[in-house]
Amino acid sequence: MGMTAAVAGASGYAGGELLRLLLGHPELEIGPLAAGSSAGRDVTEVHPHLPDLAGRAFVDTSALTEADADIVFLALPHGASAAVAATLPAGVRVIDLGADHRLVDAEAWRRAYGGEHAGTWTYGMPELPAAREAIRASDRVAAPGCYPTAVTLALAPLLAAGLVETEDIVVVAASGTSGAGRSPKVNLLGSEVMSDLTAYKVGNHQHRPEILQALGGLVDTPVSMSFTTVLAPMPRGILATCTARLRGEGAGKGTEKDTEVTTDALRGALLTAYVDEPFVRVLPPGRWPHTSATLGGNAVHLQVTADEQAGRAVVVAAIDNLCKGAAGQALQCANLMLGLPESTGLTAQGVAP
Ligand SMILES: NC(=O)C1=CN([C@@H]2O[C@H](COP(=O)(O)OP(=O)(O)OC[C@H]3O[C@@H](n4cnc5c(N)ncnc54)[C@H](OP(=O)(O)O)[C@@H]3O)[C@@H](O)[C@H]2O)C=CC1
């Protein structure tokens, strides 16, 4: 008999992407689908791109208490997950796609999100050192945020290999509008977003502590990072441009010969770290990531160079924020937790054009 997955927040963007993936998953049946204000509506009214769910109605979140599910995905607004998790039957595996259980430091969580910290679950980024084993052994996993997925996977191998300095990292990352969820917001009106690019939450983005926590776990010295997010006029995708000072005697002084770390060394670190990873692709030399190439798939596309004049490594990552940045990564973790092959129901191939 197959295993069953239930979803809270199934009417949202991340929830909808998860349903799309679950429909193609050979080992997981779709159990109760819970929503907030959409409870009672047919799933296809909210997600017309999922016709195979016609006739299925969203239930109220309280119905999950009775759910006979092997795994429950929580795709709820920040602050709402702990109360729902507390009502779930003992022994059921739970993955939180929201931020409630990602941070170890309760004070950092309160500063970023407000309200009380709900606790810390296993961080669900399988590509980090030793993470896969921890996820397999956990029954509670916090799926990483969308920006933290792109930025951490871009920088982790360079920091771990000691090729870049841990301080003075600079990241500018652009996201499509679905990153903000589907509830109507004034700054997301189509007529205002189209043909516009703007920075937002400058110097104050809630994902910075999460990225610092993930990267800080890889090195012995403090990590500092300027992090600027940009809203891009497209529905999906994140492009993170990350730069860090090259290590080595004289690196960063601004002349070519001062720098010891080469592009080949940086590429080598990425290739070595990700050689066996099913969803991370280091692109051939000279080809830079496109968000459009990642859409609909669970892939991360990476490219790196040593900008010797600036004395900095430049590494660029592209992901689909709703797939590898949310639902796909959560399903990757679910496969591990359920003892299934990690890639079950997932693909690294995208949709184009
Ligand atoms: N969008 C993204 O790219 C990413 C999102 N995430 C995280 O996933 C979570 C969901 O995000 P997203 O899908 O974008 O958000 P949406 O706003 O699109 O969806 C929110 C979902 O939560 C439901 N909901 C809202 N309030 C309640 C409540 N009080 N009780 C029960 N259900 C409720 C909504 O139901 P209804 O609409 O029916 O009221 C809807 O199903 C968030 O924590 C987000 O940070 C993580 C990574 C990336």
Ligand SMILES: CC(=O)N[C@@H](CCC(=O)OP(=O)(O)O)C(=O)O
């Ligand atoms: C475009 C946009 O507004 N993006 C959101 C991403 C938030 C999100 O999805 O948060 P988690 O990944 O932590 O769940 C933002 O920048 O706040």
